[in-house]
Amino acid sequence: MKFLLAQINPVVGDLEGNAKKILNIASKASSISADFVLTPELSLWGYPANDLLLKKNLIKNQYQILDKLASDTNKKYGNLSITVGIAELINDSFFPNLYNSIALVEGGEWRIIARKIILPTYEVFDEKRYFRSEEKVSVLIKKIKNQTWRLGFTICEDLWVNKNIEGRGIHRKNPIVDLKKKEVDILVNLSASPYTLKKLELRSKVSSFAAQYLQVPLIYVNQIGANDNLIFDGNSFILDKNGSTIKQLKSFSEDLSSWEIEQTKPEKKEFKNSEMSSIFDALVLGVKDYAKKCRFKTALVGLSGGIDSALVSAIATAALGSENVYCVSMPSKWSSSHSKIDAKDLARRLKISFKSIPIENLMNSFEESFIKTIDFEMAEITNQNIQSRIRGTLLMALANQEKHLLLSTGNKSELAVGYCTLYGDMNGGLSVIGDLYKTNVFKLCNWLDSEDSINHRKSYMLDTNVDIIGKNIRTKAPSAELGPDQLDTDSLPPYSILDNILKGIIEEKKDLQQLEKDGYKKDLILKIISLIKKAEFKRKQAPPILKLSSQSLGSDWRVPIAISY
Incomplete structure (x- = not known):
């Protein structure tokens, strides 16, 4: 039996477009005499479809599109079999009334062959809002060339059942254990698993465990592409029964790869990425897909001369091309x-457009107007925020007029403690590095200017003969430059300390006592906790944040604003 693994980038909600993409893949599968095409979880919809799943007309259209896909596939490519991820309607009076299902398209028809059992409700996932859980594991009996195969099908989370690996505890159901009784020949997992730091390592471990436990090869097919704040890295693979890799597909790129079940020798082709290179790839894909899927051709960045806006400009250039990135410097008297x-x-x-709009005269006009009309003299912090809001207004005006996507340049450290200005530097349609702590901003910039990034720079058409970020930017002390001789450390502890405490609070969920045991002073911890609480209203109004960590400050951060604890 010959499989074609289709690691695709669907557009959320574009059922017709996604079906056409699958049909095009069927053409390629037929040309290499493949028997079976495997596409990711909810491949007809794109993941996550969220409340689009509540639109009855889309659910109805889905079946018509699936009928046409089955008919077209049969007419053009004969007996080819294709798995398609769909939202299956349940015809009863209960809610939710959908299954997260896999349809098998073959012979001019389609039928359901698997339904998702474990529905995740952590981090960004909220599947129980839309789907009902299946009770039984799914086995497809498939006869190919006079041989019968038993294929066990699982969908994404159904594979994540080992608490010693994933660390979230035990699910009530365990599809892998249940499949042991079914004596399957192959385990298939069709996923839409978003990228986060260390995710690839965890995926490999849970998959290896399943392959070894069942003593069968495992085929893992993942979605790629960015949908709003989520970035899907692909990295599909095939493991042998001992949990060793036979085949590895590309990272952060669509990919098609065939595999015959008799092939057990590992392929030499490997795609090795460091943590920094993966982060850069993820952010580039995040910007590229967000712009494309939201129909933006160009991006705008407020370029201060600091490291955050420098990094965002480099990412935007890699994503969209230098001819499509526009930068504006807006110096004040404190710059x-x-x-x-x-x-x-x-x-x-970077070979990008650059213009300068000094804001000193605008700032003076604000100050004079306040004094003359209401005898109001702006205090230091108000003065600083007005500067930021002038810049934000100029950037939004330019983005509005020229139809640019304005990219917000704030990092996770600033967003966590509120060291940012609402309606000022927080303006934008996408927060590119809002899930990257300041210390990691420096690490990523150091990597980008190192020899280790040469191949990446070549692939993204960035200059390999010079530093991209530059030593001056990488080594200067961080400053918002909103006041005389201002430094970030005037208001905050050094980022090397701040970021460790923030990570302890945000990602690791540590309390005061645990952080004190880690060696941090109580007063400092309490100050940072207080800053996080006070900044909640800002984060609720921030643009979508590209997610990199297990806990971003975006859609998976669900802390109320009006709280006391």
């Missing part, structure tokens, strides 16, 4: 000469 120079030099190295 240092080196920041002005650094901003201009970075734009030159």
